[in-house]
Amino acid sequence: MGKPGRVSSLAGDGGLFIPGCSLDSEACSAYQAGVVCLCGAGLLPGTMSEHIHLSLALCRIGFYTCLRALCCKAPPPPRPEFDVVCIGLTGTGKTHLLARLCSESTEGIVPTTGFNIKAVAFPNAILNVKELGGTDSIKKYWSRYYQGSQGVVFVVNSACSQAELETSRAELYSALQHPQLCTLPFLILANQQDRPDARSAHQIKKYFELETLARGKSWILEACTTENMETVKLIFGQFISLLEEKEQEPSRI
Amino acid sequence: MSYSCTSTDTRQDAKPPGARNPRCGDGDGDADGQEDATSDRAEDMRVKKGCSATDMGVPVVTEEELLANTTITPEDVLGLQKITENYLCGPDQNIHNIDFTRFKIRDMETGTALFEITKPPSIGSDGKRTFDSNAGRFVRYQFTPAFLQLRQVGATVEFTVGDIPINNFRMIERHYFREQLLKSFDFEFGFCIPNSKNTCEHIYEFPPLSEEIMREMIRYPYETQSDSFYFVDNKLVMHNKADYSYSGGP
Numbered sequence A: 001m002g003k004p005g006r007v008s009s010l011a012g013d014g015g016l017f018i019p020g021c022s023l024d025s026e027a028c029s030a031y032q033a034g035v036v037c038l039c040g041a042g043l044l045p046g047t048m049s050e051h052i053h054l055s056l057a058l059c060r061i062g063f064y065t066c067l068r069a070l071c072c073k074a075p076p077p078p079r080p081e082f083d084v085v086c087i088g089l090t091g092t093g094k095t096h097l098l099a100r101l102c103s104e105s106t107e108g109i110v111p112t113t114g115f116n117i118k119a120v121a122f123p124n125a126i127l128n129v130k131e132l133g134g135t136d137s138i139k140k141y142w143s144r145y146y147q148g149s150q151g152v153v154f155v156v157n158s159a160c161s162q163a164e165l166e167t168s169r170a171e172l173y174s175a176l177q178h179p180q181l182c183t184l185p186f187l188i189l190a191n192q193q194d195r196p197d198a199r200s201a202h203q204i205k206k207y208f209e210l211e212t213l214a215r216g217k218s219w220i221l222e223a224c225t226t227e228n229m230e231t232v233k234l235i236f237g238q239f240i241s242l243l244e245e246k247e248q249e250p251s252r253i
Numbered sequence B: 001m002s003y004s005c006t007s008t009d010t011r012q013d014a015k016p017p018g019a020r021n022p023r024c025g026d027g028d029g030d031a032d033g034q035e036d037a038t039s040d041r042a043e044d045m046r047v048k049k050g051c052s053a054t055d056m057g058v059p060v061v062t063e064e065e066l067l068a069n070t071t072i073t074p075e076d077v078l079g080l081q082k083i084t085e086n087y088l089c090g091p092d093q094n095i096h097n098i099d100f101t102r103f104k105i106r107d108m109e110t111g112t113a114l115f116e117i118t119k120p121p122s123i124g125s126d127g128k129r130t131f132d133s134n135a136g137r138f139v140r141y142q143f144t145p146a147f148l149q150l151r152q153v154g155a156t157v158e159f160t161v162g163d164i165p166i167n168n169f170r171m172i173e174r175h176y177f178r179e180q181l182l183k184s185f186d187f188e189f190g191f192c193i194p195n196s197k198n199t200c201e202h203i204y205e206f207p208p209l210s211e212e213i214m215r216e217m218i219r220y221p222y223e224t225q226s227d228s229f230y231f232v233d234n235k236l237v238m239h240n241k242a243d244y245s246y247s248g249g250p
Helices: A048-059 A063-069 A094-101 A160-178 A201-210 A229-248 B063-067 B074-080 B145-149 B213-221
Strands: A081-087 A114-124 A125-132 A151-157 A186-193 A219-223 B046-049 B097-108 B113-118 B138-142 B152-160 B166-177 B180-194 B198-203 B226-231 B235-245
Touching: A048 B097, A081 A094, A081 A229, A094 A114, A094 A125, A094 A151, A094 A229, A094 B046, A114 A229, A125 A229, A151 A160, A151 A229, A160 A186, A160 A201, A186 A201, A186 A229, A186 B226, A201 A219, A219 A229, B063 B180, B074 B226, B166 B213
Parallel strands: A081 A125, A081 A151, A114 B198, A151 A186, A186 A219, B138 B235
Antiparallel strands: A114 A125, B046 B180, B097 B113, B097 B152, B152 B198, B166 B180, B166 B226, B226 B235
């Protein structure tokens, strides 16, 4: 079923048909109601001169505003959505990161003991994220949530102990090889870079041996911290490009 | 714009106004212990956005017909054309001890939190969390007219699950104004880990409402109502209700 996009708050009769709108006259019910378009670009033939003043005024409104504010019954094409699973050991900052991406408070965040489902909006896509707790008791269930995913976000605490880093690596390998994830794009985040003892992205990439072990797969590894959300958003933008590319691939049997 | 939201007391005996005592289906309230073979596979979580008109291809049913059934399935409730007068199941059917512990709404355009309510855990004298079976079945929301101008609202629900893992948890929520279906929302959570606490934020796109309907909704508080049906392995286990005022006052 198609997902509804943003719908103008004006509805019902009395809408305005916009030439250059993607709907043809048959689809646009406003046009069928016999309403003349007053949108600046391209006046309909036979428009009365008294409409010209109004249409010039409307010209001043940007085309984007016109499309949003005036009613054309169908919404503009919605942003693509991708289903993504977010995993990583406990304490790596998954819940915190997602809360910040959604501009929500991080007060009172405790270790996740199940899943957190959130729709995270980006300028050109929406990620429906299933974030899973990383405690021992929860991570054994991770694979129950893999089906239907289109991408994986794997979070690492860059300042964790060596033992933890080793465990992280094992979990990452497991995910990379899992039948339901092995063909999907991976975003690996070397998080918590604000910590003084944080390893660099290069060090982590080397330790994880991704150049060899993830060869042929689609992945990005980047350093980040919630102290710099602009960078986080840029990184997710890159990941979204990978997801889009994957989507456009012809599916193999 | 200002919003004011209140909720009813979520104590055990909260009932929707004017409702008779909830009747339940004749279904055996206890688990029959048999899991459907097909429910073994992990269901992926997905949202099925219902249309804002009658769902296509689903036979129309009445509440009375459903109450005569042993069990009620998701397809059954998708055929309901109006808000039910009664609860379609009793608290004893919630054998998985699903408990809703928090609810929050925010405006997606500005990120502003509009409303939040948390249910304190009920602790028995033995220190264990007691199962408060009737709590939270009904909520009354009081919004100002400005609420109807929102386009996208994020609604977060937090819930806990008991000892039994759940293979396929699904929610269908239907909003009506009088007898008109405004929006049907269908979300499959899929698998739920035993003894977990989970959150889910779903984005409500406000259906296109004509100025006329919005005026009526504002003018007639509590005639906007919703039924939330919860299914485990395609059987109804919980039914919550809510009603809504947009007039800005009690």
